[in-house]
Amino acid sequence: MDSRDLICIGCPMGCNLQVELERKKVTKVTGNICPRGKAYAEKECTNPTRIVTSSVKVENGQVDMTSVKTESDIPKDKIFECMKCIRRVKIKAPVEIGQVIIENVAGTNVNVISTRKVKCNI
Numbered sequence: 001m002d003s004r005d006l007i008c009i010g011c012p013m014g015c016n017l018q019v020e021l022e023r024k025k026v027t028k029v030t031g032n033i034c035p036r037g038k039a040y041a042e043k044e045c046t047n048p049t050r051i052v053t054s055s056v057k058v059e060n061g062q063v064d065m066t067s068v069k070t071e072s073d074i075p076k077d078k079i080f081e082c083m084k085c086i087r088r089v090k091i092k093a094p095v096e097i098g099q100v101i102i103e104n105v106a107g108t109n110v111n112v113i114s115t116r117k118v119k120c121n122i
């Protein structure tokens with residue numbers, strides 16, 4: 001039997017979770033105050049995912065960069081590849097909030113979208 005200690009990121013309480021695993025399957029979670037802690041522990045131990053936030057360069061805009069994020073969680077082991085794709089991108093102003101910047105980033109079926117509006121530099 002394996003065990004892992006995690007801190008739940010479900011809310012600011014940050015409960016300390018103790019997870020017991022049997023053949024990579026979660027068998028017991030303790031330390032959680034609510035059911036979200038158990039769900040987080042199970043996901044983190046079997047299929048960890050994250051939202052990625054970053055920024056990309058903007059040409060001809062009132063500012064040189066815009067903030068971006070993945071539309072939803074992507075597998076943790078795809079974060080490095082995702083960041084490589086984001087670093088390569090340069091877009092032209094104008095940029096709208098929610099505009100798709102990269103489709104299907106790193107083969108995850110998740111888009112990277114802008115989270116900031118950038119007007120053209122007139």
Ligand code: SF4
Nearest residue numbers: 008010011014015037
């Ligand atoms: S277990 Fe519940 S109360 Fe504790 S940090 Fe997670 S979401 Fe918050």
